[in-house]
Amino acid sequence: MGTGAADGVRAVRAGLAEADRRVVDAFERHLGLERGLSEHTVRAYVGDVVSMLGFARGLGVGVAGIELGTLRGWLARMRDGGAERASLGRRAAAVRTFTAWAHRQGEMPGDPGLRLVAPKRERRLPTVLREDQAAEVMAASARGAEQLDPVALRDHAIVELLYATGVRVAELCGLDVDDVDLAKRLVRVLGKGGKERVVPFGAPAATAVRLWLDQGRQTLARDYSPPAVWLGARGGRLQPASVRRIVRDAVDAVAGTPGVSPHGLRHSAATHLLEGGADLRSVQELLGHATLSTTQLYTHVTVDRLKAIHDRTHPRSR
Template sequence: MLQTWLNEFLDYVRVERGLARNTILAYRSDIAHFLTFLQKRSFAVPAGLRDGMIAYLLELQRMGLSAATVARRTAALKSFFGFLTRLDYLPDDPAAELSSPKLIQRLPRVLTPQEVERILTAPRPNTPAGLRDRAMLELAYASGLRVSELVGLDIDSVNLEAGYVRVFGKGARERVVPVGRAARQSLRDYLRRGRPILCGRCRGKALFLNRRGERMTRQGFWKLLKHYAQAAGINKNLSPHTLRHSFATHMLENGADLRVVQELLGHADISTTQIYTHLTGRRLREIYELAHPRA
């Protein structure tokens, strides 16, 4: 019964809510972990679901998991139980009064424009892989794409003449994002002299390919980003979205409207974009203290 409920819930978030594949996989993992806990502790279903859920969350805390992990699993359970209650599989929602743990908002790490420049110019454009890497890095920074969006691009997603890329983001939401001059030139070079060699006889439509002619993965891009950061002498602890965070921060620092940046990033809620205003505000404070005679 529990597994059947989980399968129905996953079908719901995939078909009706149109959530991204990685989000669905996270739901599957988190809820399956909880269901395994229920079975091992022999909590009755549905009568013992509320007690089982409380015991499970206490167990997560005893395990020393981060607040972010506990919050994510709590949110997954609330969505799952809400779904089951709406379908009348449960007489009432065991998570109705459950609140998520408060999270300390962590500001994303960003690079300076000079550091970005060093990374973007690190790949050598005399090999197919170097052409691909420069094009990926340039496009990631030029358009602020999520890593999943970047590696998910197909050849026909990019219009170099008009200067835009068509992206399917979270929740299968489509948006059109401009591509800057430098990124367009890097993409032209890659499509002309890099991708045909990496592809060989492949028939796929993926824009960015690995050495086997297959679609580049998120992990593959993260590895190349760290490689070129190291080559550029940058020792910061980077994340896969470092160039995306840097894109947003640099746009705002140079006067871009917050709503425009929200649209470019594909954020459904502007509160998600507002985290970058803390970064730019901190930078403005630094400039003020350096420049003002009575700061």
């Protein structure tokens, strides 16, 4: 959420009736303290709820008087304002979470969100690297680290571990040194909703991470540095924006590769696992997906590739 949008949410929130502001404050505490959602997720949920309550206030309606028609009218205004289907779906989900909670708390006589339906989100196939492209990116990154420059060692270890494990960029940045077991080649990550999981990684990633920890990290570390695996130039914990730049630079160094982000490496890891014969349930566990349907998105990629191979190689494909 940009500065302008955040200021807009604060202004609308301040303009709500005192009783509605109290409910929003309680909902925010519920998301952060009881459900353990990230600060970013809480901010997004609360922003959507405040937007809806601001719309309702314009109709002279407070929390207790919100009905299904109120919610539909709010979504319609979002749609008319150019909001995409994915955005409408996210907003509807946030409001449904709010109305269900408010009903349980006795703030609403019923739950109008139960029947709120938003346009289905378009599920686009993710952009992924081919296996040979991923290998070239890793090789180019390794060559860049041959001179043992601390930053180059760190950047190479990051792209290797992202591709080896398929962890999210926030999970990667949250790693502490004790979370990495180089002997067993396992990494312990804290995923969405505070759920912890252990993910294995291969020998190339282990070698890259060991070089960084043994020969690079101490150069960037300061007395005040946290126990983070990844440190920035000033000794603080590396931030997701820096990791996105590192991945973009690594991929751009290899001609002909599609532009992918850290999430693109995650997509690539999942796709290559499935193409290599991994079962869907195992990939779901490795990636930390809450539902199998999320992991199933990757099967579309592998099916498309199988069809392309069949069309190109089978004598009776045409």
